[in-house]
Amino acid sequence: MNFLSVFGFIGLVVLKLVQGMENGNVSDMQYWGRGFYNRPLLVGLTLINGAAAKGAVCLDGSLPGYHFHRGYGSGSxxxxxxxxxxxxxxxxxxxxxxxxxxxxxxxxxxKQIPFVGILSNKAVENPDFFNWNRIKVRYCDGASFSGDSQHEAAGLYFRGQRIWHAAMEDLMSKGMRYAKQALLSGCSAGGLASILHCDEFRELFPRTTRVKCLSDAGLFLDTIDVSGRRSLRNLFGGVVTLQGVKKNLPRSCTSRFNPILCFFPQRLIASVRTPLFLLNAAYDTWQIQASLAPPSADYRWNWNDCRKNYARCSQPQLKYLQGFRNQMLGVVRGFSRSHQNGLFINSCFAHCQAERQDTWFAHDSPHIGNRGIAQSVGNWFFDRVGVQAIGCPYPCDRTCHNLVFN
Known part of the structure; x- marks a missing residue:
């Protein structure tokens, strides 16, 4: 099985959470057992019954779905x-x-999933969005909600773009058309999707509606791996070609570049017209494991220990990772010149920080300066203050919740 292509890694391989640099290890089970995070809201799965008639189905032909918790009061x-x-x-x-x-x-x-982090219904865990209508759209197409093709012999349906449209149409019919403000967010492959669909999301609403987008851990870079090849470009090439993604990519990009290159956010963010916030770890652990130093590129297994635990990286390996951080900062340089956009790039070994409670909003959550992630996103969305936050390079940030693997 191709290491790069399946499932990401959220919750599947993370066995330990290292808080800061010297605070010791705390397992996820122990951490979630603490009183402050006990008993998150469980929200049931809603299938989109009208989706099949539109060909908007998962890879196996089953109905797509989402989890929906109604807003109330000022967030209704x-x-x-x-x-x-x-x-x-x-x-x-x-x-x-x-x-x-x-x-x-x-x-x-x-059938039910916990709503935590940016989806939490508790003001003490999610101060700006806790009473909003909050929806988690499930991912079942394998192309960041952007494909439109099928493979009859294998019984595969590549219908991500149709799933996107079906989900939005269903939610609009359930009251989203009356939104006074709306935020499209996503994590990892969903973070890439939030960039791809940001302007489409804006077009759903009147101009009077405040609409913005948040990409969490979605800034995948077209970078060279430790073997001198481009592992992620090879994967994205397969996705774009197999799933018929080209026709759903921005023409402003595909008119100048190979469509495969236009699946990388670095060639998309400059053309997004809607206000966009990029939340990313400078040493994104998924990209280290699957793009920079995947086993397929690590012929002599030199990166095995570093790939699993940043504390075991050698000085040359850390220098290589610093180069990756520098590349990321170069990619966002032009993006950050627009005052409508927001940025929070902390120097952590992490991935998807908005959907974990400990990293989104907690007493010891990651900070840049005196502001954490939730406060920074809220300040940007409500135009309280501009947010262009970039943390200092490893190892200076002692607020990180770094991921360690076995």
């Missing part, structure tokens, strides 16, 4: 859409594997 006319992540599938074998999982079939999705 505010809407937050979170697009789920979960990797990509760029060849028939891996897509067949995916269609037998929750990332390819609603038959395998959890």
């Amino acid at each position: 006319n505010s809407w937050l859409i979170q697009l789920e992540g979960g990797g990509w599938c760029g060849n028939i074998r891996n897509c067949i594997y995916s269609k037998r999982s929750r990332h390819g079939s609603s038959l395998h999705m959890e």
